[in-house]
Amino acid sequence: MKRVLKWILILAAISPTTNLPAKAQTKYNIIFYNVENLFDTWDDPITPDEEFTPMSERHWTRERFEDKIKMIYKTLITAGNGQFPDIIGLAEIESLWVLEQLISKTPLNKVPYGIIHKDSPDPRGIDVALLFRKDRMRPIDYEFIPVSNEGKYSFKSRDILHFTAELGKEQIHFFVNHWPSRSGGYIETKEKRDITARILRNSVDSLLNKNPKTNILLMGDFNASPKEKCFTTILKALPYPGNNNPFYLINLSTLWAKHAEGTIRNAGQWETFDQMICSNNLFSNNTLQIEIEQCGICNFDFLLEPDPTYLGKKPFRTYLGPRYHGGISDHLPIKFCISEK
Secondary structure (H helix, E strand, C coil): CCCCCCCCCCCCCCCCHHHCCHHHHCEEEEEEEEEEEECCCCCCCCCCCCCCCCCCCCCCCHHHHHHHHHHHHHHHHHHCCCCCCCEEEEEEECCHHHHHHHHHCCHHHHCCEEEEECCCCCCCCCEEEEEEECCCCEEEEEEEECCCCECCECCCCCCEEEEEEEECCEEEEEEEEECCCCCCCHHHHHHHHHHHHHHHHHHHHHHHCCCCCCCEEEEEECCCCCCCHHHHHHHCEEECCCCCCCCCEEECCHHHHHCCCCCEEECCEEECCEEEEEECHHHHCCCEEECHHHCEECCCHHHEEECCCCCCEEECCCEECCEECCCCCCCCCEEEEEEEC
16 A cells, blocks of 8 residues: 555665766766656545646646656656766656656666655655665665654645765765645745754764765755755755855855746746755865766756746646646756766
8 A cells, every 4th residue: 555654775785885986976966856746547535636647637647647757768868968876866756656656667778777755654655765876886774764754834735855975985865855845825934944954954963973075965846945044044054155164055046046047937936845955064175075066957848848928937737726738847857976086
């Protein structure tokens, strides 16, 4: 049954990175993508997913599902500059099955991807997940951090996925996020995101207090812009280039916001909700370093369409209300590159 916890971390038959050609180890491409409602086509009696079934008003069929995963594959391979990404963080995934289909039914099956996924407490049944190349890194550990209630606020949200791996000779910690949405109003939901930021910061502190030189990368759909308090004050994620304090994080996404670029568009305005944030060590480390010029928003033409109401362009969505539109997502993916020196 889909709501039974599904934990999967494939550790067997991993090719040691030391056996790879030196050139294949030099760069690691990392992508985060909120794929907007990647649901399977059957009704889960535990979650309200009835609208994503063949007999619903949306007429969500197997054919439409397969078209969507093909377009997701096209997006991922384009974001990787024609190469299979090494790490893929995903949001709005309904089940382990849809991830297995994404890998097995597209050319992603040409390389060995491991899957990390767990059904979360989210009321809609959507989760975060992570795919990693087993031939390019050594997985060490993973956990799902619950986003729990605090004080008078009672809500259920997606877990935060924490994955630890070795890239070459160094460890790095990845955190995949999908923070509470603004549905119901910005003011009404702001405290939920502040709570989530405190939970994430506690996990970051537990790593940096042990070793200020820990390599950390946060990615996700945060449903907040980089200048909000949840980032600058609670998470301690400062605009790029940040400062030299190893306990502060650097928000790479401020580069995009500075140039009025964004990952989601609302009423004609771009917002940078999808972000990548890292520890200081990824700029000073002699082994793993960020390639800042290769980080950015993937605003490929096929991910966009004209915005007839507000002019300009907007993300090409799968649905407009209940009407099938044939696109991919209301978010644009973001990409990130780490070099092994």
